[in-house]
Amino acid sequence: MTDSIIQYLHLHRDTLLNRLNDFLSIQSVSTDPAHKHDVKKAGQYVADYLKDIGFEQVDLMETKGHPLVYGEWMGAGEGAPTALLYGHYDVQPADPYELWDSEPFKPEIRDGRLYARGSSDDKGQVFMHLAVFEAYMKTIGELPINVKVCIEGEEEIGSENLYEVLEEKKNQFAADFCVISDSGMVASGQPTILYGLKGFTGLEFTVTGPSSDLHSGMYGGAVRNPAMAMAHLLSSLKNEDEVVTVDGFYDGIEELSEEERELIKNVPSEDFKASTGVKETTPEKGFTAKEHTMARPTLEVNGLYSGYQGEGTKTIIPSTATAKLTCRLVPGQEPDHVQSLLVDHLEKHVPAGVTLDIKKEPLSARAYKVDPEHPLIQKAAESYTQAFGKETVFVRMGGSIPVVELIDQLYQIPVVLLGFGTPEDRLHSPNESFPIESFDKGMETLVYYWDNVKESK
């Protein structure tokens, strides 16, 4: 049966690419009020597509910001599982325009890649789902499962109104699992299941010594230097083995099992030295760089400043010093708890002669992890392999996707991250692109997946 669906996609490939081009040509830059109308137009495009292929309850829901597209096809009946498909139709601004080799909103294919803003993130991947739904509907008149579609227009500006909608309309959006195609594969053509994301917390602290900058000759030796005090505080947080030395930081974290270490080992290695320019990787003692980035928590200084930053020398003792910190968290770590451990640690270690002022980062996210052995995940891996002809690798990612954690918390359903981007896609940058191969094989993967999961309820 899936053969005929895939054949439809092949037969209509040019038409589909043209329709995708129409979608990508809409300048749905959500952060720019000048494009408010374009953003809505892109939402309308998605809604029209869904209606066109037979989805019901299609609604371009108004929010306080940009609208959210809802649509459902519940024709598989109560016995079949219901998937919630999440994606977004808004895009990042395209500037600086002069760095693009072709116009960001005039899609162009070059060397097997489709160049356009949003081609990978996330219009291209949203479109693949729409096209696969179309293929099913036009070929056999139905989908193997029930589907609820939720495509928002505010992902690039923090999904401000999505959370409220998901909470308020919990029944309407309720599903057995969620599928998101807004991520990537570890390498072009390498099927990749993202089964974990890190959580996030942070804070900023300022050390204050004298009430104004002082002459280092007159007062050096009398007062504590806030920049040096900050250095002492920072180095009390993490040692040179990259082990966080904050009491309780690692409490509650599950040990990395031998199975998972094996999974991580099998992920094709990014050459960190080549991609970052460092001479040597420095993971936490006892772990590889891949293990640390994927599966161990981190604590990073994101920025700091104190005193004189100009050319040459200014012999002052600065009045203040400020540092910004964020942590990436793994399952078992509660963001608020970790934040309070950091606060306690800093307050305990602040040296005499300076005062400490802490600003807690209001945003946070819990880590997300689904069991890679979960049948819905295993079926996704199989579908990938069917389409790409290659074993699927399982990865956890050091980044955070807050909507994943939200859906996990709110709906308590597994989230399947089926991404088809590649490391070369240049998301958020000039010359964003998406491989045509990902488009073709990604759609095949989706065809197999919906069919593979139809018995999953």
Add this chain to the structure above:
Amino acid sequence: MTDSIIQYLHLHRDTLLNRLNDFLSIQSVSTDPAHKHDVKKAGQYVADYLKDIGFEQVDLMETKGHPLVYGEWMGAGEGAPTALLYGHYDVQPADPYELWDSEPFKPEIRDGRLYARGSSDDKGQVFMHLAVFEAYMKTIGELPINVKVCIEGEEEIGSENLYEVLEEKKNQFAADFCVISDSGMVASGQPTILYGLKGFTGLEFTVTGPSSDLHSGMYGGAVRNPAMAMAHLLSSLKNEDEVVTVDGFYDGIEELSEEERELIKNVPSEDFKASTGVKETTPEKGFTAKEHTMARPTLEVNGLYSGYQGEGTKTIIPSTATAKLTCRLVPGQEPDHVQSLLVDHLEKHVPAGVTLDIKKEPLSARAYKVDPEHPLIQKAAESYTQAFGKETVFVRMGGSIPVVELIDQLYQIPVVLLGFGTPEDRLHSPNESFPIESFDKGMETLVYYWDNVKESK
């Protein structure tokens, strides 16, 4: 005999203040090319004054920058000592003008203080010397000693051309001791002998990790964070007891003797907490804040920066982190040697995964110290006490005055720092002022001093 000189100063007080006002009204801002002519005019003022009262060889020496005034009175003969008087007639810019309560170049007396740019630093104090010479010459027709006067116009821009002149014309400027009135007393009305200054060295270092800022989620755990590496390096330089932990840093420093600790103890205490706003002073373990600021070396972070400094959070691993350091040195420490100790220490402690780039500060100064028991110093103390009616205190200062070290090295003569400023003078700031009491009693001190040292050869 000194009575008649002092009487002259009292009798001509108004005339002298008027002449001082003329001097202060000249906008001799050496850093501003627009005032080049004014700077020369101020130099001419000094030269004319010297000629007027009978000095010889008076010369407004042209340099590559602003001119230097030379003049001498050698009438005391070969049996009498020769003093080299150093001072400067240039001033700091006066802006921001709007923060002045009266115009910076229209001197005004309010509440016993003369407000004007340069009233304390250093035109006011140079003028006191000129007036005392005048008083001697007009009253008894001679000075008790030989005097060579060297008043430069480039002190506020680093004395760029002074050093060359002092080296080239070593014979012309040769003297038995040097007197400088370009410093202050520890408190208004408190006779103060400055018998030591600190030396100076410094460097800037940059820690580089990845070749550009990285996503902290993707790469946290793989690469060393340069900001954290910088914090580790900084905290390896000095511990929380304010002890510098660089090998060899304290080598060769003379121990603080019980006598000197007693001298320092007798200096009226600056209330460091009140003047700096810190809750607690934090001197080097085993020393008081006064001892540390006056007589122990320091290492201070003057500024640092890395990564994101804006509002809120940006989850990056910065590519680089930079810190600026300076040390104040005491006798026994060679600036270049200390600088190389710092370089060695940093290079030895740089953690794996980052590289270190060090910029050595080209400017440096050796510490200066004269034995407080030296007869020329003891006579200065007595003269102070005669004029102010109060015991003189002996202080060492954490700051550096490079010209003092230069004269010490080049001429190997004692430098007597006879300063009459007060902590309230606001040098280099709006509303610079000088107490009229310092003017009167300072001139008396100088009258006594020249008379007291006449037998010193």
